[in-house]
Amino acid sequence: MSKKEKDFVKEITSREEDYSQWYVDVILKTEMVDYAPVKGCMVIRPYGYTLWENMQSRLDKRIKDTGHKNAYFPLFIPESLLQKEADHVEGFAPEVAWVTQGGSEKLTERLVVRPTSETIICSMYAKWIQSYRDLPVLINQWCNVVRWEKTTRPFLRTSEFLWQEGHTAHRTEEEAQEETLKMLEVYRDFVENDLAIPVIRGRKTEREKFAGALKTYTIEALMGDGRALQAGTSHNLGQHFAKVFDITFLDQDDQLKYVWQSSWGVSTRLIGAIIMVHGDDRGLRLPPVVAPVQVIVVPIMPKKTREQVLPKAREIMDRYRDKIRMEIDERDYSPGWKFNEWEMKGVPLRMEIGPKDLEKGHVVLVRRDTGEKIFVKEEDLGETLESLLAQIQDNMFQQALDFRNENTRYCDNYQEFKNIMEEKRGLIKTGWCGGDECEERIKDESKATIRCIPLGEEGKGEGHCICCGQEARETVYFSRAY
Amino acid sequence: MSKKEKDFVKEITSREEDYSQWYVDVILKTEMVDYAPVKGCMVIRPYGYTLWENMQSRLDKRIKDTGHKNAYFPLFIPESLLQKEADHVEGFAPEVAWVTQGGSEKLTERLVVRPTSETIICSMYAKWIQSYRDLPVLINQWCNVVRWEKTTRPFLRTSEFLWQEGHTAHRTEEEAQEETLKMLEVYRDFVENDLAIPVIRGRKTEREKFAGALKTYTIEALMGDGRALQAGTSHNLGQHFAKVFDITFLDQDDQLKYVWQSSWGVSTRLIGAIIMVHGDDRGLRLPPVVAPVQVIVVPIMPKKTREQVLPKAREIMDRYRDKIRMEIDERDYSPGWKFNEWEMKGVPLRMEIGPKDLEKGHVVLVRRDTGEKIFVKEEDLGETLESLLAQIQDNMFQQALDFRNENTRYCDNYQEFKNIMEEKRGLIKTGWCGGDECEERIKDESKATIRCIPLGEEGKGEGHCICCGQEARETVYFSRAY
Secondary structure (H helix, E strand, O other): OOHHHHHHHOOOOOOOOOHHHHHHHHHHHOOOEEEOOOOOOEEEOHHHHHHHHHHHHHHHHHHHHOOOEEOEOOOEEEHHHHOOOHHHHHHHHHHOEEEEEEOOEEEEEEEEEOOOOHHHHHHHHHHHOOEHHHOOEEEEEEEEEEOOOOOOEOOOEOOEEEEEEEEEEEOOHHHHHHHHHHHHHHHHHHHHHOOOOOOEEEEOOHHHOOOOOOEEEEEEEEOOOOOEEEEEEEEEEEOHHHHHHOOEEEOOOOOEEEOEEEEEEEEOHHHHHHHHHHOEOOEOOOOOOOOOOOEEEEEOOOHHHHHHHHHHHHHHHHHHOOOOOEEEOOOOOOHHHHHHHHHHOOOOEEEEEOHHHHHHOEEEEEEOOOOOEEEEEHHHHHHHHHHHHHHHHHHHHHHHHHHHHHOEEEOOOHHHHHHHHHHOOOEEEEEEOOOHHHHHHHHHHHOOEEEEEEOHHHHEOOOEOOOOOOEOOEEEEEEOEO | OOHHHHHHHOOOOOOOOOHHHHHHHHHHHOOOEEEOOOOOOEEEOHHHHHHHHHHHHHHHHHHHHOOOEEOEOOOEEEHHHHOOOHHHHHHHHHHOEEEEEEOOEEEEEEEEEOOOOHHHHHHHHHHHOOEHHHOOEEEEEEEEEEOOOOOOEOOOEOOEEEEEEEEEEEOOHHHHHHHHHHHHHHHHHHHHHOOOOOOEEEEOOHHHOOOOOOEEEEEEEEOOOOOEEEEEEEEEEEOHHHHHHOOEEEOOOOOEEEOEEEEEEEEOHHHHHHHHHHOEOOEOOOOOOOOOOOEEEEEOOOHHHHHHHHHHHHHHHHHHOOOOOEEEOOOOOOHHHHHHHHHHOOOOEEEEEOHHHHHHOEEEEEEOOOOOEEEEEHHHHHHHHHHHHHHHHHHHHHHHHHHHHHOEEEOOOHHHHHHHHHHOOOEEEEEEOOOHHHHHHHHHHHOOEEEEEEOHHHHEOOOEOOOOOOEOOEEEEEEOEO
């Protein structure tokens, strides 16, 4: 057994023993990612990147189906542009990378490597938008962004990451708000249906909103260790940027007006969410809709039957390959070792084909989500594979939803609140007076932040504030968060 | 007529009058691109970016079909990594952007914004590759790169551009060479069949090869003004990088060996090639295979027939929309103005539907490549559209090939050579002694460079060197180039 083979078979740290180490073990050993020789940066390896490509293509379709088009804006933002919007620069300036030299020449104006693109995009919109006929502008961009982070963790928080950022401009306040919530709903639909991760839609507090936004909306997910993760945000920018970048249009009534804007984004962070929501002590469990490999074929072939088994296994794979992402593992390792590896890599279904199966005219399927073993006649395979993948997807969502429900508590006693946050974590739903002081005190004392004020009735104030005891203006979700 | 409308209708500069201005007029007025508020950078607007997405998806499929997988490596490269390969650093250091500060902290080691990723990728390959069983490594990356250019022109030469870069590692020299030529052929196939641009495949001279490569291969195309453009390159890196980055593997014979490598890339520069090969005095002409809009539907509807024409036009579009990229122009402009605009935007086919056409049960199609007007019965439309788009694609390739053939001259007299380069430009095929001095003198005196030594028999030396008159070691193509 080679060194590499031994490394693979070696157990990964259990989640209970050390959740952070489990996470690192899983992402490195499954070759999702590797550390780069640049502080805080990651290399997304083919297995991780293929997952991202599958996610991208599903989300990109939704973004286009809602009328948006993709474009590309420059990586570099002149310092003077970043500084135009006061809150924005305050929020981002401390964490940007600065380009100060080009070739052998020292730059007269420093350039920021984009941490987000509102400023550079607004400078173009000011040029492109003249009349109400030019509205709405509905543009999205897939790109890399850089935020100089002190503490990093692959996918969750890295100095460079990949994302999409939508930037829209509208004629009225109502349209901008409608767009903001529409894209939040697109994210919910994508994350719940394709990534099998249940989320809570809500609004961020003033303290937690995007630097420069009027209102920030979020989808929040609960990870396997009871901490929350902000999985995507959609901002109503109001006219903040329009005013400083002078984005005006001549309306039908011949008045010159400022546009109303939104921006929204999700990133490779979602890969971290998939890992932490679905993973178990054996490794990854990937939702079939986006899994790089949906079915792994492992031929069981002692030397003497190799010539019968292998062609059959290939033939079966070729039959379904157009519709299902299948791969065959023909490497010279033992079946048991391959089972372990593909389980660790989170492939939803394993197909075993051995000489005995050939005789009986069936194959063996093993589900990653339940471990269940299923014998399927070859002629029923096409239908069974598709329906099993759909079942696995549903089941993974249900398991994640059950976990979240078990770990969501209503609590109206502050001491109890702090105990839960220390011991069990999870989400706590409770009343909040709406005051900045209580929000800050709770964070200091429990490390929990307000994840969101849920949309609709659910977010209405009831009872009293968990911290100061005054009348609750809102009902909110608290959690420790990534 | 609004200001915007007038701007659109205004003629673009003719190619004969000023080719550079024609290029700028076309790309700005068709909203392919805009200048960014950062020196030398461009904004790729939705119309240009959709073209790039279509190109990407066609090329990406070919890259995957030849066994490669996509991955993502960091944007930043530590200075020490860039400096490892002597030729490489000499070639790239003068034209990179330097990050010297992160947040409020001055960096202890400067970071380069990647001009290309050989160095950072090799540092990872050294870690990933241990055994012959790990080979070949076949990875591609789609990303942005930065080269600090003094003179820039959108798509052709900008400080930031988008591209793909493939990086492979192999067990033997032969395999690396085979890969290098295989990818060159993938590029030829893509550029000729999808972009309708004929190319010459060849090898670069020592002087023109990639910094750090053993051999560089290229595909060269001839633009509408008689200048050549390097449209894609594929490098056999030999063991240059393997040795400085210590990328070794234990071979089957138990010997520790260095890998053999290749790298290859094409960029958004190809968009510039499409514009300059196919464009005419009326604007863009886009090859149907990659055109963002393949068929534009222009309903001709005086007010009183609007209610009959528009639903019919929409119905026809919806019928073919799954297979053909169709859009309908329902804006409140005159048909003539719309015809101009969509011609300028290079849409391959225009479909006119008016009240008289409805009566006769036909529609009018107008080809962008020939201006031909075709009346088609509604029931024949599906078949006709597909076959016309294929004919246009073929015709555009043939037109470009004819133009290149007309502008490719054999010449063995140096004075005549210089005259042609001054007056007619185009490609000149001639003998070359293989000497650096002649290559340099010709460049100084005629501004023409050796575009490539064509592959196979064609590149064999015959007759004498155009410059020194000594025996020709190679037959080469010269041209002034972008």
